[in-house]
Amino acid sequence: MLNARGLLCAVAASLLPSFSLLWQGNAHERITTRITFNKEIVRILARRCMGCHHAGGMAPMPLTTYTDARPWAKAIKEEVLERRMPAWRAVPGYGDFANDPRLSSRDLDLIVAWVDGGAPKGEDKDLPKLPDFSQVWPLGKPDLLLKPRRPFTVSAEAEDEYRCFVLSNPSTENRWISAVDLRPGDGSVVHHAFIWIDRSRNGEQQKARDEIPGCGCFGGPRIAPSGILGGWVPGQPARYTKGNAYLLPARARLVVQAHCRKNGNAGEDVSQVGLYFSKEPVEKRLRSMAVVNRKFEIPPGVAAFKVKAFVTLEKDAEAAAVLPHMHLLGKSMEITAVRPDGTREVLVWVRDYDFKGQTSYVFKRPVPLPRGTRVEVIAYYDNSEQNPRNPNKPPKAVRWGESTTDETCVAYLTYTLKE
Ligand code: HEC
Numbered sequence: 295m296l297n298a299r300g301l302l303c304a305v306a307a308s309l310l311p312s313f314s315l316l317w318q319g320n321a322h323e324r325i326t327t328r329i330t331f332n333k334e335i336v337r338i339l340a341r342r343c344m345g346c347h348h349a350g351g352m353a354p355m356p357l358t359t360y361t362d363a364r365p366w367a368k369a370i371k372e373e374v375l376e377r378r379m380p381a382w383r384a385v386p387g388y389g390d391f392a393n394d395p396r397l398s399s400r401d402l403d404l405i406v407a408w409v410d411g412g413a414p415k416g417e418d419k420d421l422p423k424l425p426d427f428s429q430v431w432p433l434g435k436p437d438l439l440l441k442p443r444r445p446f447t448v449s450a451e452a453e454d455e456y457r458c459f460v461l462s463n464p465s466t467e468n469r470w471i472s473a474v475d476l477r478p479g480d481g482s483v484v485h486h487a488f489i490w491i492d493r494s495r496n497g498e499q500q501k502a503r504d505e506i507p508g509c510g511c512f513g514g515p516r517i518a519p520s521g522i523l524g525g526w527v528p529g530q531p532a533r534y535t536k537g538n539a540y541l542l543p544a545r546a547r548l549v550v551q552a553h554c555r556k557n558g559n560a561g562e563d564v565s566q567v568g569l570y571f572s573k574e575p576v577e578k579r580l581r582s583m584a585v586v587n588r589k590f591e592i593p594p595g596v597a598a599f600k601v602k603a604f605v606t607l608e609k610d611a612e613a614a615a616v617l618p619h620m621h622l623l624g625k626s627m628e629i630t631a632v633r634p635d636g637t638r639e640v641l642v643w644v645r646d647y648d649f650k651g652q653t654s655y656v657f658k659r660p661v662p663l664p665r666g667t668r669v670e671v672i673a674y675y676d677n678s679e680q681n682p683r684n685p686n687k688p689p690k691a692v693r694w695g696e697s698t699t700d701e702t703c704v705a706y707l708t709y710t711l712k713e
Contacts, residue, residue, distance in 0.1 A: 327411020331360045332401050332420040337513070338401045339363065342380055345530065352485060358424065360415045371409040374402055381651050387674035390658045393530065421451070430477055432497040433531050436466060436568025440548060460492070461567055463547040470539040473570040474523050475531035476550070483564060485551040486652055489523040489532075493543060508706070510534040518604055522582045522706050523618050525654040532654065537577035538614060538710060542569070553650065578710035580614060585629075585669050585705040587694075592623065592701060594689035597678040601703045610712035611667075612660035616641050617706040622649055622683045623675040623692060629705045634666035641669075663709065671705045 309485035330333070339347070341356050346353040363370065373379035397405070409412075425432065439462035456663040478484035523540055524532035534540070548567060584658045618627040628643040642655045664668070677689050685699045686692070692701045 297427060307540065324414040325414045325658060327407050328409060329404055329408040330414050330416025330420065331363065331408070332416035332418065334404045335363070336360075336424070337422060338397065338404065338420070339563060342395055342397060342401070344424070344432070348382075350428060358427065362598045364413055364415075367413040371406055374405050376475055380550045381648075382432065382649065383646050383651055383653075384655055385643040385645050387642045388581060389655060391642075391696060392658045393654070395530075408569045409421070410474070419465070420638045431475060431568055431569075433473055433475055433533070433570060437571040438469065438569040439566055439591045440461075440569065441566040455554045456551065458549055459565070460596040461546055461550060463542065463545055465645075466542050466544050467541070467638065468570040469542045469569070470576045471523065471534075471542050471569050472539045472572040472574075473531055473533040473586055475568045475570075476526045476552075477566045477568065478552075478554075479565050485527075485553045485650060487526045487550055487565075489567060490549045491521040491523060491540070491542060492547045492549045519661055522617070522708070524615070525652060530653075534580060535614060535656075535660070536574065538580050539572040539576045539578075540580045548644045549581065553613045553694065572672050578612075578713075580708055582633055582706055584708060585671050587671070587703045590694065590701075590703065592675050592692045593679045594691055595678055597676050597680065599675045599677060601673045601675065603673075603703050605669050605704070607665060607667045607669065607709075610665045611663045612712065613657060613707060614660055615654045615656040615708040615711050617652070617654045617708075618642065618644050618647065618671075618673075619652065619673070619702060619704045619706060620647060620649070620673060621701050622698065623677050623678045623681065623701055625674045627671060627673045627705065630672075631661065631663055632670055633662075633664055635664075654706075659675045665673065669707060671703065673703045 343357050345351070345653055347357040349356045349358070355366065357366065357370070367603065370379075374397055375397065380397075382394060382396050384394070414577045440463060442459045442461060460469060476487055476489070477486065521540065526532055535639065550565065552565060552696060583605065585603050585605045587601055590601045592599045592601070615629070616629055620627065620628065624647045626643070626647055628644045631639045631641055633639075635681065639661065641657075641661060675692075675694060677684065677686075679687075679689055692699070694700060696702070
């Protein structure tokens with residue numbers, strides 16, 4: 295005969311077939327949820343977090359296994375609820391982006407319920423096969439691999455370092471590029487990078503650049519680039535919309551501007567760039583332009599100084615992506631298309647600009663920019679003493695320039711022409 299307590303347990307066990315689940319995980323925490331790491335959570339983390347949070351990745355700790363993630367459960371909940379992870383600085387409601395990494399509200403609910411319910415592990419059979427994050431090229435072997443002729447040294451001390459390196463391109467044919475990825479070298483952790491196409495035939499200058507492997511550079515590529523292949527962040531190869539591709543002219547070099555973040559070890563960096571050729575017929579050629587203002591002066595002590603830039607398009611075009619770019623004083627940037635018929639569309643509004651969190655915003659659908667459209671940029675800068683990122687202490691008047699203590703006001707627009 296079962297006594298009352300035994301009966302209760304038997305009933306509970308029959309109601310909850312996986313009763314043993316209830317006491318897994320942290321022995322001191324009661325498990326009150328059926329959502330498990332192995333079933334739901336690991337899948338969300340794999341999609342949205344592990345690109346950075348894997349062993350050897352750019353984030354400080356891996357979140358690939360239950361053992362890795364469990365101690366971080368509360369922090370994970372806080373970071374996702376506050377929308378700090380994955381970081382995304384575009385104000386919601388303006389622009390619809392293909393590379394928006396934010397969690398859906400369903401994923402958010404699952405994470406919160408998992409953490410609040412005691413963060414159980416679940417059953418081994420539910421664990422999916424994870425992508426191999428240590429795998430060098432998630433898109434497969436690149437069609438063209440470019441690496442610097444010589445490695446450059448990254449020091450162990452400085453926290454942030456900005457380097458430019460030139461990659462020569464042996465290809466004697468024009469190539470259509472449909473995706474670009476970057477593989478950081480061992481000595482540094484590349485936090486983000488811009489990849490430019492350089493067609494300059496300025497021989498001597500070019501030679502000098504080639505001689506310095508990885509010269510320091512903060513604000514720009516120090517060339518007049520003929521195009522930008524895009525911005526790169528870890529775990530996110532730049533892949534263009536089907537049918538769109540960049541033309542890489544024969545022998546055109548690439549200049550990579552990388553923001554390297556220390557991992558405590560001095561070392562040699564041999565970051566490599568992998569290019570993928572278009573496998574399908576190219577319908578539209580991607581082009582880029584800079585909407586830029588180089589004539590401004592931001593007075594010291596002003597917390598919200600406005601700088602504007604604009605360009606009027608002379609042909610019918612469609613926007614594919616946009617990349618706001620300022621330096622350390624940059625606070626916000628709003629990029630708006632004002633069409634000849636008077637309609638206005640905010641392409642992107644980055645309110646919480648952070649130099650270290652720069653990214654391309656890739657549109658889900660191309661945005662029509664008919665001939666005569668004015669692309670307007672409104673940027674705000676904080677040149678007050680209260681801005682912790684202000685590189686000038688005390689603040690001083692700041693003008694356009696490429697060093698850390700200068701500023702810039704650029705929106706890189708990637709577009710196609712309506713042919
Ligand atoms: C683009 C890279 C990247 C992605 C994607 C990313 N993280 Fe992070 N994460 C970082 C970096 C870098 C840090 C270190 C702190 C910093 O620099 O902001 C960090 C820190 C954290 C921390 C520690 C915060 C603290 O308390 O110090 C948690 C927790 C975290 N991430 C969770 C997540 C989760 C959950 C996801 C996915 C939903 C995610 N991260 C996606 C790069 C990333």
